[in-house]
Amino acid sequence: MQTIEINKNDGGQRLDKFLTKRFKNMPLSLMYKYIRTKRIKLNGKKAKENTLLAEGDILTLYIGDEFFEKGRNDDAFMRIKPKLDIVYEDTNILVVNKPAGLIVHSDINEEFNTLINHITAYLYAAGSYNPEVENSFAPSLCNRIDRNTQGLVVAAKNAAALKEMNDIIKNREVEKRYLAAVHGVPKEKNGTIDSFLYKDNDRNLVTVKQKKNSVQDRRSVTKYTVIDTNKEKTLSLLEIELITGRTHQIRAQMSYIGHPLLGDGKYSDNKADRKNGYSHQALCSYSLLFTLRTEKVLLGYLDGLYLTAPKPEFLKLFR
Numbered sequence: 596m597q598t599i600e601i602n603k604n605d606g607g608q609r610l611d612k613f614l615t616k617r618f619k620n621m622p623l624s625l626m627y628k629y630i631r632t633k634r635i636k637l638n639g640k641k642a643k644e645n646t647l648l649a650e651g652d653i654l655t656l657y658i659g660d661e662f663f664e665k666g667r668n669d670d671a672f673m674r675i676k677p678k679l680d681i682v683y684e685d686t687n688i689l690v691v692n693k694p695a696g697l698i699v700h701s702d703i704n705e706e707f708n709t710l711i712n713h714i715t716a717y718l719y720a721a722g723s724y725n726p727e728v729e730n731s732f733a734p735s736l737c738n739r740i741d742r743n744t745q746g747l748v749v750a751a752k753n754a755a756a757l758k759e760m761n762d763i764i765k766n767r768e769v770e771k772r773y774l775a776a777v778h779g780v781p782k783e784k785n786g787t788i789d790s791f792l793y794k795d796n797d798r799n800l801v802t803v804k805q806k807k808n809s810v811q812d813r814r815s816v817t818k819y820t821v822i823d824t825n826k827e828k829t830l831s832l833l834e835i836e837l838i839t840g841r842t843h844q845i846r847a848q849m850s851y852i853g854h855p856l857l858g859d860g861k862y863s864d865n866k867a868d869r870k871n872g873y874s875h876q877a878l879c880s881y882s883l884l885f886t887l888r889t890e891k892v893l894l895g896y897l898d899g900l901y902l903t904a905p906k907p908e909f910l911k912l913f914r
Contacts, residue, residue, distance in 0.1 A: 597663065601652040604732035604754040610637065611644040616731035618662045629658060670726070671707050677717035683902050687756035687893060688737075688749055689714060690883070692904045695745045695875055699736055711736055714750050723752055737761060738771075741843070746773070746880025746904050759894045763887065770884040773835040773845060776877035776909045777854040778863075780824055780831050788817045788848045792841045800861065801843045803851040815841045817848050823913040830857060832913045834881075846876055857909060879907035 605613055614626050614635070629635045630644050634657040637646060680692040691714065693699065699710045715734050718724035724734055737749040737760040751757035763769055791804040791812040804812055816838035823832040831854070835845055846862045849855060855863030858873035865873070887898040 597656050597658075599654040599656065599730055601648045601650055601654065602728070602730060603650050605730050606648055606650040606652075607754070607758075608648050608731070609644065610635075610642055610646045610648060613648055613731050618658075620664070621658075621662050629656075634658060671701075672712040672715035672719065675707060675712055675716055677713045677720065679713055679717055680905070682747060682904065683900075687752055688760060688897075689718070689734075689752060690747055690749050690902055693740060693744075693746060693748045695743045698742045699739050699748065710748060711750075718752060732757075737764060740880050741846075741876070741878075743875035744878045744880060745907050746878075747771075747883055747902060748880070749883070755893050759891055763885070763891075763894065763897075766889070768885065768887050768889070770882075770886060771837060771880065772882040772884075773837070774879045774881045774907060774910070775833045775835055775845060775849070776857040776912060777831050777833055777849055778857060779829060779854045781819070781821055781833075781852070781854055784821045786819050788815075788819070788852060790815055790848060790851065792844060792847060794842055801841070801847045803847050813839075813841055815839050815844050815848065817844060819849075825912050828912065830912060832910070845878060857912075873909070877907070877909040879904060879909075881907070 599617070601613075610630065611626065614621070615623070618626065627644060630642065633641045636642065636655045637648075638653055639655065680694070681689065682692050683690040691710070693710050697708070697710055698705050701707070701709050701712075711734070714736075715724060718734050719726070726733070732754045735751050735757050737751055737757065740746055740748060749760060751760050791807045792801045792815045793804060793809070793812050794801045807814070818836045818838060819833045821831050822834050824830065825832075837844060843862070846856055846859055850859070850862035857877040858865055858868045859876040860869070860874075868874070881904050883900075883902045885897040885900045887895060
């Protein structure tokens, strides 16, 4: 038998959601069985899986010791020396400029050198995060960008900030702007691309469609403004606003209208670009402007905050 005291970062979660985070190696079916058969009790009593936990609650667990063992990569962040380009930081959030080439989370090809591990290692070294006193929370990213896209990524330092920031992003109370270098010059200086995207998860590739043909097709809207051109190289510099946020949305839609991103080998042929030193998409998540329209318990002070990333390398092609 072991007990767990629910702390501030755990409070407000459903019991089952907490357990899936705390015991990642426990099969879901077994977890629900343990709740049903009272091998997991809340404050000494039987609880339902949808019971909301509160700070100070005590969980009593009659489960095997193997479930308390750490996973192989749970402490991966301790094996790296954090290297971050910090744009903004306060007690609740951290905003960093992610370099092109760094993946945000681990995948089958990279387990350790990830943005979230660098952030977690930084917060651990600063004393802002201690995994020994946390049951289910770890620093978390609130937005993601592709491995080879540079730009601003927001991380939450605590559970309350994570929830509120996710709501801010979901409710479009933060304006995100991108800079991109594309081939050619769009006919319209200010344009909107309104189409549907279908994602092939196996190939990690999206297809642009004009009409919705299935439930997997998701409407995707992108606004862009041509802010400069390089006539010699037939390139344009665009400022882009995502009205929706789909995987590869900018890259796929710009290619679809005949203006693929410089260096993008997934949605165009980039052989010539590679010869000129541009081996990945010329895209930067450049700015964030918080425009909070509803009252916030924790992050209301962010209203009006405007953040920008350092200028991307491809800007040297213009002026």
